[in-house]
Amino acid sequence: xxxxxxxxxxxxxxxxxxxxxxxxxxxxxxxxxxxxxxxxxxxxxxxxxxxxxxxxxxxxxxxxxxxxxxxxxxxxxxxxxxxxxxxxxxxxxxxxxxxxxxxxxxx
Numbered sequence: 776x777x778x779x780x781x782x783x784x785x786x787x788x789x790x791x792x793x794x795x796x797x798x799x800x801x802x803x804x805x806x807x808x809x810x811x812x813x814x815x816x817x818x819x820x821x822x823x824x825x826x827x828x829x830x831x832x833x834x835x836x837x838x839x840x841x842x843x844x845x846x847x848x849x850x851x852x853x854x855x856x857x858x859x860x861x862x863x864x865x866x867x868x869x870x871x872x873x874x875x876x877x878x879x880x881x882x
Contacts, residue, residue, distance in 0.1 A: 776803050776818055782871040783815070786833075789877045790847035790858065793831035802855065811867035812843075813860035827851035834882035835872040837862060842882045843872075 779787060779802050791798040803818035832846040843862045850856040862868055863882070
């Protein structure tokens with residue numbers, strides 16, 4: 776478990792704005808086993824939490840030109856649950872996007 780990294784903030788901030796949610800002052804995350812595509816699980820983990828909704832999604836191009844799709848998931852109580860990052864060719868994410876690179880909606 777760790778705090779968000781600086782390069783992750785543009786995507787996370789964008790998602791919270793799209794979902795009309797307040798960004799908590801401290802978010803603790805755990806990188807997920809997704810082939811290094813960048814998905815993150817929000818703490819607390821392993822507490823019986825379950826998926827509730829997906830209020831925001833976006834896409835962007837990685838530095839190699841491959842499209843990346845990302846979604847914010849909330850748990851059943853509306854708390855941050857996961858950020859799912861999926862590079863359409865399943866290769867590792869090369870570079871996290873800048874705010875200007877993010878496009879709301881699915882690819």
